[in-house]
Amino acid sequence: xxxxxxxxxxxxxxxxxxxxxxxxxxxxxxxxxxxxxxxxxxxxxxxxxxxxxxxxxxxxxxxxxxxxxxxxxxxxxxxxxxxxxxxxxxxxxxxxxxxxxxxxxxxxxxxxxxxxxxxxxxxxxxxxxxxxxxxxxxxxxxxxxxxxxxxxxxxxxxxxxxxxxxxxxxxxxxxxxxxxxxxxxxxxxxxxxxxxxxxxxxxxxxxxxxxxxxxxxxxxxxxxxxxxxxxxxxxxxxxxxxxxxxxxxxxxxxxxxxxxxxxxxxxxxxxxxxxxxxxxxxxxxxxxxxxxxxxxxxxxxxxxxxxxxxxxxxxxxxxxxxxxxxxxxxxxxxxxxxxxxxxxxxxxxxxxxxxxxxxxxxxxxxxxxxxxxxxxxxxxxxxxxxxxxxxxxxxxxxxxxxxxxxxxxxxxxxxxxxxxxxxxxxxxxxxxxxxxxxxxxxxxxxxxxxxxxxxxxxxxxxxxxxxxxxxxxxxxxxxxxxxxxxxxxxxxxxxxxx
Amino acid sequence: xxxxxxxxxxxxxxxxxxxxxxxxxxxxxxxxxxxxxxxxxxxxxxxxxxxxxxxxxxxxxxxxxxxxxxxxxxxxxxxxxxxxxxxxxxxxxxxxxxxxxxxxxxxxxxxxxxxxxxxxxxxxxxxxxxxxxxxxxxx
Amino acid sequence: xxxxxxxxxxxxxxxxxxxxxxxxxxxxxxxxxxxxxxxxxxxxxxxxxxxxxxxxxxxxxxxxxxxxxxxxxxxxxxxxxxxxxxxxxxxxxxxxxxxxxxxxxxxxxxxxxxxxxxxxxxxxxxxxxxxxxxxxxxxxxxxxxxxxxxxxxxxxxxxxxxxxxxxxxxxxxxxxxxxxxxxxxxxxxxxxxxxxxxxxxxxxxxxxxxxxxxxxxxxxxxxxxxxxxxxxxxxxxxxxxxxxxxxxxxxxxxxxxxxxxxxxxxxxxxxxxxxxxxxxxxxxxxxxxxxxxxxxxxxxxxxxxxxxxxxxxxxxxxxxxxxxxxxxxxxxxxxxxxxxxxxxxxx
Numbered sequence: 001x002x003x004x005x006x007x008x009x010x011x012x013x014x015x016x017x018x019x020x021x022x023x024x025x026x027x028x029x030x031x032x033x034x035x036x037x038x039x040x041x042x043x044x045x046x047x048x049x050x051x052x053x054x055x056x057x058x059x060x061x062x063x064x065x066x067x068x069x070x071x072x073x074x075x076x077x078x079x080x081x082x083x084x085x086x087x088x089x090x091x092x093x094x095x096x097x098x099x100x101x102x103x104x105x106x107x108x109x110x111x112x113x114x115x116x117x118x119x120x121x122x123x124x125x126x127x128x129x130x131x132x133x134x135x136x137x138x139x140x141x142x143x144x145x146x147x148x149x150x151x152x153x154x155x156x157x158x159x160x161x162x163x164x165x166x167x168x169x170x171x172x173x174x175x176x177x178x179x180x181x182x183x184x185x186x187x188x189x190x191x192x193x194x195x196x197x198x199x200x201x202x203x204x205x206x207x208x209x210x211x212x213x214x215x216x217x218x219x220x221x222x223x224x225x226x227x228x229x230x231x232x233x234x235x236x237x238x239x240x241x242x243x244x245x246x247x248x249x250x251x252x253x254x255x256x257x258x259x260x261x262x263x264x265x266x267x268x269x270x271x272x273x274x275x276x277x278x279x280x281x282x283x284x285x286x287x288x289x290x291x292x293x294x295x296x297x298x299x300x301x302x303x304x305x306x307x308x309x310x311x312x313x314x315x316x317x318x319x320x321x322x323x324x325x326x327x328x329x330x331x332x333x334x335x336x337x338x339x340x341x342x343x344x345x346x347x348x349x350x351x352x353x354x355x356x357x358x359x360x361x362x363x364x365x366x367x368x369x370x371x372x373x374x375x376x377x378x379x380x381x382x383x384x385x386x387x388x389x390x391x392x393x394x395x396x397x398x399x400x401x402x403x404x405x406x407x408x409x410x411x412x413x414x415x416x417x418x419x420x421x422x423x424x425x426x427x428x429x430x431x432x433x434x435x436x437x438x439x440x441x442x443x444x445x446x447x448x449x450x451x452x453x454x455x456x457x458x459x460x461x462x463x464x465x466x467x468x469x470x471x472x473x474x475x476x477x478x479x480x481x482x483x484x485x486x487x488x489x490x491x492x493x494x495x496x497x498x
Numbered sequence: 499x500x501x502x503x504x505x506x507x508x509x510x511x512x513x514x515x516x517x518x519x520x521x522x523x524x525x526x527x528x529x530x531x532x533x534x535x536x537x538x539x540x541x542x543x544x545x546x547x548x549x550x551x552x553x554x555x556x557x558x559x560x561x562x563x564x565x566x567x568x569x570x571x572x573x574x575x576x577x578x579x580x581x582x583x584x585x586x587x588x589x590x591x592x593x594x595x596x597x598x599x600x601x602x603x604x605x606x607x608x609x610x611x612x613x614x615x616x617x618x619x620x621x622x623x624x625x626x627x628x629x630x631x632x633x634x635x636x637x
Numbered sequence: 638x639x640x641x642x643x644x645x646x647x648x649x650x651x652x653x654x655x656x657x658x659x660x661x662x663x664x665x666x667x668x669x670x671x672x673x674x675x676x677x678x679x680x681x682x683x684x685x686x687x688x689x690x691x692x693x694x695x696x697x698x699x700x701x702x703x704x705x706x707x708x709x710x711x712x713x714x715x716x717x718x719x720x721x722x723x724x725x726x727x728x729x730x731x732x733x734x735x736x737x738x739x740x741x742x743x744x745x746x747x748x749x750x751x752x753x754x755x756x757x758x759x760x761x762x763x764x765x766x767x768x769x770x771x772x773x774x775x776x777x778x779x780x781x782x783x784x785x786x787x788x789x790x791x792x793x794x795x796x797x798x799x800x801x802x803x804x805x806x807x808x809x810x811x812x813x814x815x816x817x818x819x820x821x822x823x824x825x826x827x828x829x830x831x832x833x834x835x836x837x838x839x840x841x842x843x844x845x846x847x848x849x850x851x852x853x854x855x856x857x858x859x860x861x862x863x864x865x866x867x868x869x870x871x872x873x874x875x876x877x878x879x880x881x882x883x884x885x886x887x888x889x890x891x892x893x894x895x896x897x898x899x900x901x902x903x904x905x906x907x908x909x910x911x912x913x914x915x916x917x918x919x920x921x922x923x924x925x926x927x928x929x930x931x932x933x934x935x936x937x938x939x940x941x942x943x944x945x946x947x948x949x950x951x952x953x954x955x956x957x958x959x960x961x962x963x964x965x966x967x968x969x970x971x972x973x974x975x976x977x978x979x980x981x982x983x984x
Contacts, residue, residue: 036677037632040686130860133835156534160527167520173739174513179824182738182793183513196708196740211565218561221554222601265827319860320847321827332678335846338949340883342850343860387609388616391597394565395590399624399636402586405675406703407635407713412569420562427549446516447824454512455821455837459503509792509822580721581667581701635669635703 004048004355012045012052013359017366020060024067025378027074027393028206028400031061032326039332047337048352052359054333058326059111059309059363063371066103066302067378071096072393074210078201078270078440079305082277084209085151085433086290086297093293097379098239102295103302104371105244106251110303111364113255114262114310118317119357122346126318129263134455135465137267138448139472141441144271146476147278148434149483151291161431165438170446172198178266178447194410201270203401203414204439208432210397211415212422214390219423222386243295250280250296251303258304262311262323269308269324270440276304282482288490291433310360317345317353560600568593576637583629583636590621664926665721668692668700671714673707673726680757680846680952684914685725687946688754691937692930707733708740714748718921723930725754727914729794731970735977738793744917745967751916752931753962756953758869758877759844760912761893762788762799763852765833766861768840773803773866773898776840780807780817789821789829789838795912796842798973799868799900802908804980806900815980834859845890846951849883866900867893868910876953902976910973913955915962931959 016038023034034057042050065080070087083103090099117125132140145162152158171187172195174180187195217223244251254276261272280300281290290297312323313330320342322328334341339349346353371378381389401415402408425432452461462469507515532539568589576585595617602609628634670689674681682704689700705713707729714724733741744750762773770776776786788803790796797820804815821838823829826847832838845867854861867874871894874887881887891897895907902908918927937943938956947954957965 037634039677040633127860130831130834133831133837156527156531160524160531163520163524163527167517167524170517170520175824176738176791176793177824179791179822179828181509181513181822182740183510184739185513185517193712197706215558215561218557218601219553221557222603224603265831266825315827319827319830320850321830328676329678332676332683335678335683335950338951340846340850342847342883343854343858344850344883385609387598387601387603388613390601391594392616392620394597395594395621395624398569398590399586399628402637403628403634405709406677406705407637407669408705408709409573409637412572412637416565416569419565427546442520450507450512450515451823453505453515454507454509455832455835457504457506459505579667580665580717580719581669581699633701635701 004351005358006049009049009052009355009359010362012049013056013362014366016053016056017060017363018056018370020057020062021064021067021367021370021374022060023057024061024064024076024080026396026400027068027072027076027210028202028397028404030065030077030202030404031058032329033404034058034061035326035329039329039336042333043336047334047339048355050333050337051330051352051356054330055356055359056363056366058330059306059360059367061326062305062309063104063107063111063302063367065305066107066298067100067371070099070103070298071378071381072210073213074393075205078205079273079308080301081205081270081436081440082273082301082304083298085277085301086292086294089291089293090295090298091382095293096382097375098243099293099295099298100375100378101239101372102243102298104368104375105241106254106299106302107306107371108364108368109251110255110258110306111309111360111367113252113303114259114307115357115360115364116310117256117259118310118313118360122314123318123343125263125314126343129265129315130319131466131468132264133465134448134451135461136468136472137264138445138452139462139469139476140261140264140267140275141271141445141448143472143476143479144275144278145437145441145445146479146483147274147281148437149480150278150281150287150486151433151437152431152487153291154429154431155483155487157429158431158434161425162434162438164430165435165440166442166445167438168199169439169442170198171195174446175443178443179451180447194413199414199418200405200408200411201440202404203411204418205436206397206400207415207418208422208425208436210393211419212426212432214394215419215423216426217386217390222390224386244299247296247299250283250299253279253283254300254303255307258307259311261304262308263314265315265319265321265323266444268440268444269305269312269326271444272308272311273301273304274437274440276300276307278479282479287482287486306364313356313360316341317356319343320345557600561597564593564596564600572637581635583625586636587621587625590624591617594620663720664696664698664929665719666698667721668698669713669722670700670702671705671710671722671724672702673710673724673729675704675706677704680759680912681725681727681914683950684755684757684947684952687943687950687952688725688934691943692933695933695937696929711740711742711748714917714919718919718923720919720922720926722919724748724917725914726917727757727795727912728798728910728966728969730917731966732794732798732973735970735974736793736797745963745970747920749918749920749922749927750963750966751918751927752934752959753913753915753955753957753966754934755914755947756869756873756955757844757912757914757951758867758873758953759846759951760795760799760868760910761843761845761848761864762803762840762866762868763833763843763848763862764840764865766854766856766858766863768863770839770865771863773900776818776865777803777807777810777814777900780814781811783814783817785817785819786840787819787821787838789823789832789841791824791829791842792820792822795910798910798976799842799866801973801976801980802868802900802902802910805902805976806908808980809901809904830860833862840865845882845885849885853884864890864893866898868908869894870909870911871895871897873911873953873955877951878948882951902972908976911953911955913966913969914952915966927959 065076
């Protein structure tokens with residue numbers, strides 16, 4: 001194994017992690033895109049060195065997303081969406097640096113836990129993952145959707161926003177590659193040319209969070225931003241590791257959720273942090289603090305999405321089936337070198353397998369060190385005058401939207417449509433967070449729901465399929481009940497105060 | 499029990515199952531909101547008048563107008579030099595400059611020069627990065 | 638009009654200034670090659686990037702592969718007749734149309750079908766190791782005896798055509814028995830595998846590349862699978878590397894293909910399906926550009942280097958000049974059109 005680990009190997013991992021972080025940190029650029037861009041280079045690097053680069057990109061890309069999520073309130077990648085909920089309020093209070101440190105440490109822990117799981121249990125977990133049929137996967141998505149209730153300020157309006165998100169996500173074709181029948185629905189007549197594939201997630205995301213925020217600032221006349229003193233950059237930081245005291249359970253649970261969601265093929269990367277966040281809130285002693293700058297929220301979200309990295313490699317390396325869109329590209333790296341991935345991969349290629357584990361470990365350590373060192377520079381972003389920062393962000397959003405699907409202009413228009421929609425939503429007091437969660441999870445919810453009924457022909461199947469389904473129902477009911485209780489308590493407190 | 503819950507889905511029409519369910523739920527929620535918040539909704543006219551009155555109209559509609567122009571011009575300009583990303587490059591420079599000037603508070607020459615540097619260097623750097631090392635298509 | 642001619646004048650000036658002495662009848666310096674798949678890890682992308690690299694080097698131009706997906710790729714191709722946008726896709730382009738999928742028009746009528754470049758010989762059907770069916774013969778026999786056989790496919794294209802052929806064969810052998818072959822409509826390869834493990838399907842569509850390792854698992858492993866049919870022509874498979882794929886040699890693979898496995902087309906011939914990759918052009922594009930691409934390809938294939946790269950990724954090199962390709966693909970389309978007609982009209 002050790003002859004594979006050369007200085008070149010190490011520098012590729014570290015370099016990959018660095019580029020990945022940059023991609024992740026630019027709103028609209030994702031880990032998937034970083035891997036796609038660098039995939040052709042790996043052909044000449046050979047398998048282990050190529051993988052070293054790609055795995056670095058993967059870990060870096062997932063982690064980098066927390067930077068704009070916290071500092072600008074724009075999720076750098078879809079999987080850091082829940083990081084904005086608590087990270088951005090902290091940054092607005094001038095505690096961006098602290099929030100970044102929390103996020104980075106949580107990412108590192110999430111990455112390590114999932115790596116450990118990958119290393120020790122990969123084949124066994126893959127066998128467990130295939131016990132999840134359409135029914136169980138639907139229940140997992142349903143469970144993730146219950147976070148909508150928890151995130152709503154006003155339960156009725158929040159849920160309406162979430163369902164609206166699902167509805168908008170269904171516009172377009174019922175995608176054949178997901179198991180649909182390829183027919184159009186919900187497309188207004190005359191718009192088929194643009195809407196046949198519906199709205200893509202990333203442009204919607206940066207429209208709602210990026211462009212909409214800039215429009216709102218423009219509406220208020222672009223008030224002057226923070227100065228350096230406000231941010232305490234370089235000054236005393238309020239961060240200390242004591243924040244993590246009492247968070248061990250949260251860290252392990254969230255990393256575990258992230259890893260597990262990664263293992264399930266098709267459930268999707270964004271669901272990992274959403275589920276982790278939702279759980280953290282449900283089990284928290286002070287759930288009302290979530291969404292207002294609660295460190296546990298950042299911890300859950302970031303350990304959840306980095307937990308994904310190890311998890312998504314489990315089905316890839318033990319079944320040949322990618323766990324998310326980024327690992328789907330890794331298959332390309334293997335086939336470029338003529339290496340098959342499937343159930344025999346680990347047994348047939350123990351050296352490659354060990355090299356991959358080692359690369360992931362190095363990538364996580366490199367990510368922690370680089371991001372930790374860079375925090376003070378990241379945090380400076382907020383001190384850039386808004387008349388320079390905003391037009392540059394707008395330009396980057398355009399690039400992200402245009403390149404995400406390799407050059408489709410409609411995605412840029414989607415950005416504008418949802419930028420305006422996001423501004424209108426706030427005015428109408430609709431809630432953006434549940435909306436985007438509905439939008440992200442809607443298509444999977446549809447496929448798994450319809451396919452369950454198509455395959456089993458009875459609604460009863462959702463309750464009788466397996467013990468896993470029963471467990472999931474307990475979690476779903478618990479989560480809903482928790483949200484209802486919380487909102488009751490909140491209402492009572494409001495009445496008492498008012 | 500089984501007959502109550504049993505459902506047959508015709509694959510050819512399965513694309514409508516979920517949108518219908520979601521549509522019905524959405525409509526019900528909308529009705530519930532309309533009933534609960536009827537008073538607030540009745541006051542929507544004044545609410546929007548206030549929003550418009552407090553709005554910095556130049557900056558808000560300026561942003562929208564410039565963005566619209568930026569997006570509309572990118573492709574036709576790019577078509578002059580196909581597949582080189584210059585539509586993005588040549589439209590981004592004036593766009594960054596214009597938005598920057600729009601958002602600037604005390605418009606001094608010094609600030610404008612700094613902005614102009616960003617408006618040239620930023621798009622050129624990004625364009626170079628995407629066209630050469632990343633090899634991605636820009637408009 | 639004035640605006641247009643102004644643009645033309647500006648562009649002409651720009652081109653001259655840039656020093657790129659391009660004439661209208663040549664490929665421009667920067668070409669965008671769109672493909673009918675959104676995956677940059679899949680076979681269409683890999684194959685297209687091999688061809689793009691070769692073309693770029695041979696002609697000294699830039700060729701960028703963009704994985705925009707079928708519907709966007711056709712749109713982009715339709716918008717651009719200057720030769721700055723070309724497309725590579727496979728049999729899905731006409732199969733989608735034959736199966737009546739939305740977003741697929743007849744490529745022979747609306748685009749110019751160009752030279753073929755490669756074949757992916759991997760399309761296969763598999764059963765679980767504990768399946769009572771050992772061969773296609775068993776499956777068709779079971780259908781004849783009134784047993785319901787469920788086949789997991791992704792409907793509307795390459796994944797379905799083999800299933801349509803099975804139904805057609807069943808109907809030729811014993812009219813009416815095709816009713817017992819039922820489609821389980823799923824999506825990706827992982828969904829199809831899962832359908833087998835969930836016992837929702839008896840047979841699944843898969844590929845040599847993605848499923849071979851599952852066929853090497855011990856019999857008692859619940860994930861173990863067995864090939865029953867590889868749809869490629871034996872003439873195609875014979876050009877694959879002798880070592881085959883994984884632990885399955887080329888000779889082993891040939892055991893699962895016609896004529897060793899018989900899925901009849903009309904009672905005499907066997908049905909075969911090769912997934913062929915070919916160029917598609919804008920119908921209004923200057924024929925001289927098409928000519929240039931075709932000539933370049935013929936020279937590239939004559940040089941022989943590209944074949945090595947294709948074979949290393951388990952593709953079968955398959956260059957057919959534009960005339961041969963058009964005749965061949967149209968013929969193929971007509972054959973499959975009849976099969977699809979037969980089973981939908983007959984039932």
